[in-house]
Structures are given as C-alpha cells and as structure tokens.
Amino acid sequence: MSLLQVQGLKAYYKTEMYGISRTVRAVDDVSLELRPNEIYGVAGESSCGKTTLIKVISGTVKPPLKVHGGSVEYQFKSGKVDILKVSGEELQKNVRWKEISYVMQGSMSVLNPVRKVIKTFEDIITTHEGIRNRGEFLSRIKEHVKLLGLPPDVLNSYPHELSGGMRQRVAIALATVFNPSLIIADEPTTALDVVVQRGVLQLLKEIQGASRNTVLLVTHDMAVHANVADRVAIMYAGRIVEEAPTEIIFRRPSHPYTSHLIDSLPVIGDKSVKNALKGSPPNLANPPQGCRFHPRCPRAIDICGTQIPGMRDLGGGHRTACHRVSEEKTTKEGRP
Ligand SMILES: Nc1ncnc2c1ncn2[C@@H]1O[C@H](COP(=O)(O)OP(=O)(O)O)[C@@H](O)[C@H]1O
Numbered sequence: 001m002s003l004l005q006v007q008g009l010k011a012y013y014k015t016e017m018y019g020i021s022r023t024v025r026a027v028d029d030v031s032l033e034l035r036p037n038e039i040y041g042v043a044g045e046s047s048c049g050k051t052t053l054i055k056v057i058s059g060t061v062k063p064p065l066k067v068h069g070g071s072v073e074y075q076f077k078s079g080k081v082d083i084l085k086v087s088g089e090e091l092q093k094n095v096r097w098k099e100i101s102y103v104m105q106g107s108m109s110v111l112n113p114v115r116k117v118i119k120t121f122e123d124i125i126t127t128h129e130g131i132r133n134r135g136e137f138l139s140r141i142k143e144h145v146k147l148l149g150l151p152p153d154v155l156n157s158y159p160h161e162l163s164g165g166m167r168q169r170v171a172i173a174l175a176t177v178f179n180p181s182l183i184i185a186d187e188p189t190t191a192l193d194v195v196v197q198r199g200v201l202q203l204l205k206e207i208q209g210a211s212r213n214t215v216l217l218v219t220h221d222m223a224v225h226a227n228v229a230d231r232v233a234i235m236y237a238g239r240i241v242e243e244a245p246t247e248i249i250f251r252r253p254s255h256p257y258t259s260h261l262i263d264s265l266p267v268i269g270d271k272s273v274k275n276a277l278k279g280s281p282p283n284l285a286n287p288p289q290g291c292r293f294h295p296r297c298p299r300a301i302d303i304c305g306t307q308i309p310g311m312r313d314l315g316g317g318h319r320t321a322c323h324r325v326s327e328e329k330t331t332k333e334g335r336p
Pocket residue numbers: 013015024026044045046047048049050051052053064284
C-alpha cells in the first residue's frame with residue numbers, strides 16, 4: 001500500500017532574461033513512492049531540485065515552474081487525489097493542512113510576524129473548520145501544544161520573541177494540528193545549531209511515531225538522514241540516483257555519488273584530507289548527456305557519457321541508477 005505515487009515527474013522553470021529563454025530542468029523524470037507510517041528522506045546538494053520536487057508534490061506549482069510530464073497521486077483515507085489535476089479550491093479546502101502540511105526552513109513564512117502565534121493558529125483553523133466555539137478551540141490548541149511539550153506561553157508570543165528552535169517547534173505544532181497523512185519538512189533544521197537541531201528532529205520523530213503518519217524529510221544534511229529517516233533517496237541534478245533503507249544507503253551505497261556524500265561525512269579521529277570531487281554540479285539549463293554525474297564520476301566509462309542509466313532494482317528496496325552497478329554485482333557474485 002502506498003500513500004503517494006510519483007511517476008516520471010518532470011517539472012521545469014522557464015525563464016526569460018535579456019530576451020534569451022532558458023529551461024531549467026529542476027526535476028527530470030523522478031519516480032518514488034511514499035508509504036504510510038515512514039520517514040522518507042530526500043538528500044542531495046543545494047540546487048539539485050529538492051524544493052522543486054516538494055512544490056509539485058504539495059500542489060504549489062506556480063510560474064515560472066511548470067509540470068511537463070508524469071503523475072503525482074495520493075491515496076488518502078478520505079479518497080484518491082491526483083494533485084496535478086485537483087482544483088485550487090479543493091486543495092485549499094480538503095487537502096492543505098488536513099492531509100498534507102508543510103514545515104519550512106526558518107518558518108517565518110508561515111508565522112505572521114505581526115500577529116501572536118495563537119492568531120496564526122486561529123487563521124488556519126478558521127479557514128478550514130470554522131470556529132463555532134472559541135473556548136473549545138483554545139483548549140484544543142493548548143492541549144495540542146502541551147502534548148508536543150511546548151511551553152503554553154508560546155501561544156501568546158510574537159514570532160520574533162521566540163528562539164529559532166522554538167519557532168520551528170511552533171511550525172511543527174501548526175503542521176500537525178489536523179493530524180495530516182503527510183508532513184513535508186524542507187530543511188527544517190538547517191538554520192539551527194546542532195543542539196537545537198536535535199531537539200526539533202526528536203519532536204518530529206516523536207510525532208511521527210505517535211501518529212504513524214508519513215514524513216517527507218528534505219535536507220542536504222546526510223547526518224540528519226542517518227539519525228531520522230527510514231529510507232533515503234539521493235538526488236543529483238534533478239534526478240534520483242539511488243534509494244534504499246537508510247542503513248543500506250550508509251553501509252552499502254552503490255552509486256558513486258552516494259559514496260562521495262557518505263565519505264564526506266566527518267569521522268571522529270580521522271584527520272585525513274577528504275578527496276573532493278572534480279568540477280561542480282551541472283547547470284540544469286544545459287545538463288550533460290548520459291548520466292548527469294559522469295563528468296565528475298571517478299568510475300565513469302564511455303557509456304556513461306551517452307546513455308542515461310535506468311533505475312536498477314538491487315533487491316531489498318535498494319534501487320540505483322548507475323551503469324557500473326550490474327557489472328560489479330556480477331563480478332562480485334562470480335567470485336568464489
Ligand atoms: N523561481 C525559479 N526560477 C528559475 N529557476 C529556479 C527557480 N527556483 C529554483 N530554480 C532552479 O531550480 C534548480 C533546483 O532548485 P531547488 O529545487 O531550489 O533545489 P534545492 O532545494 O535542492 O536546493 C536550481 O538550479 C535553481 O536555481
């Protein structure tokens with residue numbers, strides 16, 4: 001059973017500058033599946049298309065972004081929703097906050113800076129449920145905030161009076177007030193220092209454990225995925241290059257790009273200089289032919305520069321898009 005099926009998704013930005021039009025292929029043929037009751041991580045360097053993928057998945061596509069192909073289908077308890085076809089009104093009324101909610105980096109964009117936190121809760125809840133009894137509403141919110149372990153006076157604060165970590169907790173409280181099927185968190189802890197980060201991730205994990213919904217956790221920080229995600233997808237230049245249960249991604253990565261990300265993580269006591277990759281991620285307005293990673297790949301062979309590698313299923317939920325992988329598997333298996 002799946003909560004979300006994304007198939008062959010393509011989403012591009014079309015921009016005009018000085019009369020020259022450019023198409024940035026930010027998400028280019030992405031397929032993935034989210035299941036109920038899991039934390040699914042999406043990793044990859046800055047600008048590889050993570051936020052764009054989330055925009056499409058959450059139904060917030062606006063020009064210059066446009067979907068050029070593929071499908072994004074949810075199976076909520078309340079029924080099926082094709083997010084690329086559903087009307088804005090339907091999305092607003094029945095999907096946002098109730099089925100899909102969103103926690104962003106910094107969270108100031110969801111909290112109104114000139115209104116007390118309680119007012120933001122009120123705004124969101126009124127548009128969705130209508131508040132008949134203000135007293136009942138207040139006690140529901142207070143209960144929810146208490147359940148998440150936040151001090152009750154956060155509700156009477158202005159966002160700027162709260163610390164960054166507390167603001168992120170409030171954003172998580174907002175995102176979970178309707179107990180949605182999917183909570184999307186885009187770099188939720190990137191602006192926070194490590195100790196505060198841990199507390200926020202712990203909260204997200206606890207909520208997921210208690211309500212058994214799905215969390216889509218997007219961050220470039222592999223250490224966060226190692227600690228929190230059940231499965232991880234690695235994106236490079238608009239594509240998923242590898243996906244596996246977290247332990248496999250970290251212990252037995254098969255794509256050279258994943259290996260590079262993992263080798264770059266600090267290891268206590270290891271003072272050796274890490275090997276940097278040559279070059280930089282490609283310009284998505286003009287990506288390289290074949291495997292998009294091949295110009296930087298230490299293991300590239302001729303075919304990598306001409307043919308896009310398809311996703312190969314390695315078993316146990318491990319998928320990878322690399323020409324070198326099946327070859328290796330065969331030689332390994334061929335060994336005595
Ligand atoms: N509004 C926009 N107009 C044009 N290009 C954009 C826009 N937003 C993002 N991009 C481009 O799309 C690519 C993917 O960006 P993004 O999805 O934000 O990546 P990530 O979240 O992984 O850092 C980048 O090359 C970025 O420059």
